[in-house]
Every structure is written in structure tokens, then in C-alpha cells.
Amino acid sequence: xxxxxxxxxxxxxxxxxxxxxxxxxxxxxxxxxxxxxxxxxxxxxxxxxxxxxxxxxxxxxxxxxxxxxxxxxxxxxxxxxxxxxxxxxxxxxxxxxxxxxxxxxxxxxxxxxxx
Amino acid sequence: xxxxxxxxxxxxxxxxxxxxxxxxxxxxxxxxxxxxxxxxxxxxxxxxxxxxxxxxxxxxxxxxxxxxxxxxxxxxxxxxxxxxxxxxxxxxxxxxxxxxxxxxxxxxxxxxxx
Numbered sequence: 368x369x370x371x372x373x374x375x376x377x378x379x380x381x382x383x384x385x386x387x388x389x390x391x392x393x394x395x396x397x398x399x400x401x402x403x404x405x406x407x408x409x410x411x412x413x414x415x416x417x418x419x420x421x422x423x424x425x426x427x428x429x430x431x432x433x434x435x436x437x438x439x440x441x442x443x444x445x446x447x448x449x450x451x452x453x454x455x456x457x458x459x460x461x462x463x464x465x466x467x468x469x470x471x472x473x474x475x476x477x478x479x480x481x482x
Numbered sequence: 483x484x485x486x487x488x489x490x491x492x493x494x495x496x497x498x499x500x501x502x503x504x505x506x507x508x509x510x511x512x513x514x515x516x517x518x519x520x521x522x523x524x525x526x527x528x529x530x531x532x533x534x535x536x537x538x539x540x541x542x543x544x545x546x547x548x549x550x551x552x553x554x555x556x557x558x559x560x561x562x563x564x565x566x567x568x569x570x571x572x573x574x575x576x577x578x579x580x581x582x583x584x585x586x587x588x589x590x591x592x593x594x595x596x
């Protein structure tokens with residue numbers, strides 16, 4: 368069964384420092400992985416995805432993610448954090464079964480960037 | 483650019499009441515989804531529809547029904563609301579049926595069951 372895990376409930380970083388939000392996955396077959404961000408009282412917004420190709424994927428707002436097949440990880444990164452990056456971040460994996468395709472989300476990681 | 487529109491934004495129900503949550507998208511997307519979000523649980527898929535006329539159960543379908551009225555609209559119905567269904571409900575849509583395109587989310591319906 369496909370699943371993702373976000374091992375940290377919260378990540379705290381200072382503005383200007385690099386940030387990493389961790390995600391590990393478990394899939395049978397090729398993984399299709401996504402990161403989404405949620406701001407307070409809003410729906411989720413797509414940041415980036417890994418389907419195939421380069422292990423370093425670039426996305427919106429200066430975020431990037433590194434796919435590591437041997438470690439079954441897909442960590443979200445940004446070289447220099449902004450206070451405005453403070454939000455809830457979700458990792459997701461595509462699930463396929465006889466009923467069709469859907470996304471399975473992790474439980475989310477709250478990123479707090481201090482000034 | 484409306485995107486995905488959910489109505490209502492807030493609702494309070496009494497146990498046993500029924501209600502329909504409405505969702506409409508104006509992006510001509512094939513696939514639509516209903517999720518619930520609970521603290522510490524992330525998003526859990528309730529139902530989804532890969533195309534007009536088809537619906538399938540997700541992770542937590544019990545207590546809910548859905549209707550894909552047309553390509554634009556996908557409604558979620560609670561026939562007899564229970565306190566365990568207090569949650570924030572999100573509708574989403576995406577192009578295609580393969581699950582490779584980003585999902586676009588509405589801003590949610592905050593539902594309280596007393």
C-alpha cells in the first residue's frame with residue numbers, strides 16, 4: 368500500500384537560514400510525489416511534484432525537493448527561509464488501485480520561520 | 483479566476499440533521515475530490531470522481547454520499563450528521579484521470595456537529 372510519512376510535526380528556523388521539511392514514502396512501483404502548502408483558513412496550494420527525471424525538482428516560491436530512491440525520501444528544501452514561508456506543509460503520493468487514482472497525504476508539518 | 487468554489491464556508495448542525503456541501507470548478511477538470519481535514523490527521527480522502535458519471539470511495543467514506551452532477555459540480559451529503567463528522571471539508575479538482583496533475587483546492591467548509 369502506498370503511504371507517506373512526515374516525521375516532524377513542527378520545524379522552526381530563523382529567517383535567512385536554509386530549511387528542510389522531511390518526507391519518506393512507501394510505494395510499490397514508481398513513486399509519484401507531491402508537496403503542497405496550506406496557509407491559515409485556506410485550501411492547499413501545489414508547490415512541486417516528482418514524476419520522473421532529475422532528482423532535484425524546482426517548484427513555486429523558491430522551493431525545491433530532492434528525491435532519493437535509496438532512502439525513499441522526498442525532502443522539501445529552500446536555501447533561505449522567509450517569515451512568509453510559515454505555513455503547514457503536506458507531502459503526498461499518488462495511489463493507484465482498481466477503483467482509480469488518488470493522492471494519499473501525510474499528516475503535515477508546521478513550518479515556523481522567526482524574524 | 484474562481485477556481486474551486488465551496489459553499490457554505492461555515493455551518494453548524496445538530497446531530498441527526500442532514501446537509502449537502504456544494505463544490506463547483508470552472509477549470510474544465512475531469513477529476514474531483516472530497517477530503518476532510520482533522521488536527522494531526524492530515525487530509526483524508528472521502529470520495530472522488532474520475533469523470534462525470536463516476537464516483538469511488540476513498541479512505542473514509544462511511545456516513546457520506548456524493549453526486550457528480552455534471553463536469554463542474556461535485557456535492558457531498560451527510561444524511562444523518564454525527565459529532566465525529568465535525569471537520570473542515572475540502573473539495574479539489576485536477577486535469578486528467580491519471581493523478582499526475584496538481585490538484586486545485588477550494589478554501590474549505592468548516593462544519594460543526596453539536
